[in-house]
Every structure is written in C-alpha cells, then in structure tokens.
Amino acid sequence: MSDDAIQVQGAMKRYGAVMAVDDVSFNVAPGEFVSLLGPSGCGKTTSLRMIAGFIDPSGGAIRVHGRDVTYLPPERRDLGFVFQNYALWPHMTVAENVAFGLKLRKKSRSFIKDKIEESLSVTGLSGYAARLPRELSGGQQQRVALARALALEPQVLLMDEPLSNLDRALRVVMRRELKELQARMKMTTLYVTHDQEEALSMSNRVVIMNKGRVEQIAAPYELYENPATTFVADFVGITNFLEGVVVDTEPGWVGVRLETGQVLRAVIRQPVSRGSAVRALIRPERVTLSTAPIDGLNVLRGRVVLSEYFGAVLRYTVRLDDGGTLRSEVHNFDGFIAPGEQVWICALPEHLRVIPHERRAGE
Amino acid sequence: MTRLDFGAVALRLFTLLMMIFLIFPILVTLVVAVNPREFILPPSGFTLDWFKAAWSSQTFLRGMGVSLVLGVVSATLANALALPAAMAMVRHDFRGKAALNLILMSPLLIPTTIFSLALYIWFVRIGYGAGLLPLFVGHTVHVMPYAMRILTASLHNFDPSYEEAARNVGAGRVRTLFSVTLPVIRTGLISSFALCFILSWNDFPISVFLAPPGWTPLPVELYSYIKFQYDAVAAALAASLILLSVVAMVILDQLAGLRRVLRS
Secondary structure (H helix, E strand, O other): OOOOOEEEEEEEEEEOOEEEEEEEEEEEOOOOEEEEEOOOOOOHHHHHHHHHOOOOOOEEEEEEOOEEOOOOOHHHOOEEEEOOOOOOOOOOOHHHHHHHHHHHOOOOHHHHHHHHHHHHHHOOOOOOOOOOHHHOOHHHHHHHHHHHHHOOOOOEEEEEOOOOOOOHHHHHHHHHHHHHHHHHHOOOEEEEEOOHHHHHHHOOEEEEEEOOEEEEEEOHHHHHHOOOOHHHHHHOOOOEEEEEEEEEEEOOEEEEEOOOOOEEEEEEOOOOOOOOEEEEEEOHHHOEEEOOOOOOOOEEEEEEEEEEEOOOOEEEEEEEOOOOEEEEEEOOOOOOOOOOOEEEEEOOHHHOEEEEOOOOOOO | OHHHHHHHHHHHHHHHHHHHHHHHHHHHHHHHHOOOOOOOOOOOOOOOHHHHHHHOOHHHHHHHHHHHHHHHHHHHHHHHHHHHHHHHHHHOOOOOHHHHHHHHHHHHHOOHHHHHHHHHHHHHHOOOOOOHHHHHHHHHHHHHHHHHHHHHHHHHOOOOHHHHHHHHOOOOHHHHHHHHHHHHOHHHHHHHHHHHHHHHHHOOHHHHHHOOOOOOOHHHHHHHHHHHOOOOHHHHHHHHHHHHHHHHHHHHHHHHOHHHHHHO
16 A cells, blocks of 8 residues: 555544544555545545645544655645635746746756746647736636646645636636646646536545445445445436335345335345345436336336426426325436326336435434 | 626726816825926926925935834834734634634724724833834734734634644755745735735824834824824825835735735
C-alpha cells in the first residue's frame, strides 16, 4: 500500500459537535483518476482541503507517496490544487500566475519561460500570456488555473469542483479535455464533484460520501450496477425500490417476499439472513413492459400512469397492483403504451439486486 | 409633467445651494489670500505677497515638517497594527470578538478633546506628560479605527483562496502576505493610509495636549498665529494647503480609484 500516491487513513474533522469528516479512508494509485462524489455537505471538499493542508484534521493520517504530510503546511506538500473559483491572482498576468511557483523554486529564467509556454500550450492558452485574469472568460480562467498547477509537475493534482462554475455545454467540453489530458500525462488526480455524470465519465474509481462517511469505493460500472447501500443506489442514477423480506437463501441468490405475498428471485452480494427486511432494486432500463400477459419468474402486474417521450428514450411510470410505483425506460421502442393500459412487468432475477436495510443513527 | 419638472428644478436648486454652502468658505479663503488689503471685501486687487510671507515663515515650514512626519509615521503605524487586527476580525470567530471590536473602535465614539485630555492625564500619571512618544501614540490611536474600517471592508472582499493558492504552489506565510495579500488589497491600503494621514494632518486637540516644545504641528502653529495676527498670511497658507489637497486627490484617484473607495 505504500506505493499509493495518496493514502488517507481514518481522517476526521470535527466542527463543534458536527463531524464534517468521520473516519474516511481511501487511496489513490499513481496515474489513477479518483473522484469524491456526494451531495453538498457530505465532507468531500473538507477531505480534499485536508489533503491539500488548508484544514488541519482532527484525527487520522494522510500520506503522499508514503510520506506523512498530515501536519505539514500546504507549501511543503508538493500537491497541485485547482479551485472551484479558479483563485487566479488578479494583480498578475496569466504568465505571472503560472511563473509564481516556479520563481519560488528558484528555477532559471529560461526554464521558467519554456515552462510557461509549455503549460499554456497544453491547456490551449498560447497567446494569452500577457492577459490579466479579469480579461478572460470563465473557461479560460479555469485553464490558467490548470496550467498554473501543471507547470510545477506536482505529485498529485487535487481539483475542487473545477467545472461547476461553467455553463453546461462548456462543462461537457472541458470534462472531455480534462480527462484526455489527465490520461495522456498519467497525472494522478483526486477530483471532487457533486455531479455524478462527471464522476462516472472521468474516474477510474469513485468514492461516494454521505454525511461525512464513505458509502462505497468502486469503479463507475460497479457503483451503478452493484451499489453497496441504498444511498449509493439512490444517489447514482434512478433506481426502483421494492421492499420485502428474505424467505429463501442460496449462494448468490435470495428469494424476497413482497407485501403482496409474491416471491421475487434476486441477486445478492452481501450475505443476508432469512427473515431480514431488505430492499430489492432494479434500474429503470432493466424493467421491461408488455401489454400481453406473460408468465414466468419475477413478473408483476400494473397499470401505466404516465408515459413521457424524450426522443432517444421513453419513460413510463407504472402503478403496481399492490400500490407501489415503478419506472421503466425504453430505448428501442416500437409504439407507445397509453396511460391507463394494463401491463405485465418483467424484472429479470439477474437484474434485481438486494441490499440489506441499513439501520443507522439518524435514519 | 409640470409637477415633475417643478420637482427636478427644486432638486437642482437645492443641490446648487448646498454646493455653494460647502464651497463658500473655501472661496472666501482663496479670495482673502490674494487680496492686498487685509480681510476687506470685495477684493481691491491681486497679490501673491501673503503666499510669499507664508512660505518664507520658518515657523510654518517647521510646523509643516512636523505634521508631515507625524502624519506619515502615525498612518504607517496605524495601518501596520490595523491590518492584522482586521484579518483576525474578518477571518476568525472567537470569544469576545464584539467587545474587542468595540474597544478598537472606541476612539471614534469619544469626543477627540476628551480623548486627548484623558491621554494627556494618563501620560502625566506614568511620568511622560507631553512628549514625542505621547504625540505619536495619540495620533496613531486616533486614526487607527479609520484604518480598521477600510481594511476590514477590503478584507471582506478578499477571497481567502488567493492565499491558499499561493501556499499551495510553495509560498510560506510571509511570502504570501507580501506577494499576494497586500498587492490584492492595495486599493484599500492606499486609501486607508491617505485617510489616516489626512486625519493626523488636520488634528488639533491631540497635538495641543501632547506636542512637546519644538514639535508643534501646523494646525497648532496656525491657531496661535491667527489668535494674535490680523493679516492674510494664514489665509494664504490655508489656500496653499487646499490646492495641495486638490492635487493629492487627483493623484490618489489615479492611483487607487478614489471613487471606488468613497463608494465602499
């Protein structure tokens, strides 16, 4: 584990009676792109700022390439940081912003000049060296902030919601550029965002945080397909939940009895005991609807209450006969099902995941 | 429409009257300063003799020098003290913050004469009386609340992530202060310094109580002069200072954007 670029162990931050970060541990491998994802107030930015050294942790340890930096001042950590509001020094030109850190390192004048040129060209800003930050657009300012960080060739790049102040179209473009640049330079990156699309599309792994704690650490695919907790399932994408009780277990599979008495077969990742309350969940795109009666395992009956057409996708809201609601998404459709029509719903066992009901303080 | 016009005309008239009211004393001073006959209006000619007399008076020149040194030193000290205090006030929450703020601002609440007298009595008690140290301390304490006000406003607008960004690229605390914080709040610093200097330059009560012999600032010299002399030398000196102030205002505006400062 000591060759990790970043290792966070049991990090904590207490503000009065509130635990902003509560026993958070994760690691980032060299060259890896890891995101901290969660709703606002989940502790992701606080965690990042502790790694950068802007906030002193109340407990735990932070290592960068094996070196304990927990209580080092920020200027001695050798980490790049890109701020949400860019934080470009307004009295310095673009070139001076980029050069500041290099001058502190007593680099030669020609080295600094080359480095400015290189990092500005990498970020697509050649020709802007003499501008002041206020003469640039938001997207350009963010590029300067990136160039300023990259010029120092930091061991790790930390980014705090760098795209959230940009408009949506630009955000998507910048997201791709950033990912492409990161992959090309093999830059170890820890990225904080509340935007799940950003986290899923850019990261090798995602750390999902909630209320100061880590909910799950996994690759984007794993996160979406195998959420470890209801919070993760709910926060990442749209999920249908079915409440029930375990009546039957075998390795990898369980039978879940719904309130109606119907038993559904579902996949299980963590062991659960018979009789425990669980939630079975299924993604809307895995739910198939049929207007003709179908027989077989895991078939439910209901009535369409709403159908919404979005071009590429058609979304149905279905009221189940037992009173619950399911959402279904169809991508290759050949005809609408009108609201009010009776439908048979198929939730294939391999697409139905069971998560134990969490019993946690505050819930 | 006619009602509206009447309102507009009334407002203009009122504004004009107020401007005359404000400018009239200055105008009288300027007229008296170039009038050959002392204090008799309307003016009967034009002369620069009073100016010559004012600018060749050793007493006034020395007073001006004293005021200049006093203003620069107390403005510098006040800002050097007010900056860290304002930083603590803006960036941290601590017990007794409101009380401390009140204490730091208290020179504003107490009439300057009372304040000067109290300071004088206190310095006498601890064995100083009037003297150089009491004079500089008095001026510094007197102008510091104004520096606090302006610097607090500047720091409220200062984004702390500028400092974090500097620390992140390798600058220590001191380097960050001088390379980032101070340049970014430059406008506030310049206007704070200018205001402190002007307040010290204009002060009369503190200097009367605390200035030692040989260190009489200009306002006190002027006062003793006009108490006994009935010529226009004082008016000429005042006129010179008004003109100097105008020049200073223009320079300050170019340097720091006075309009922005006055608006904040």
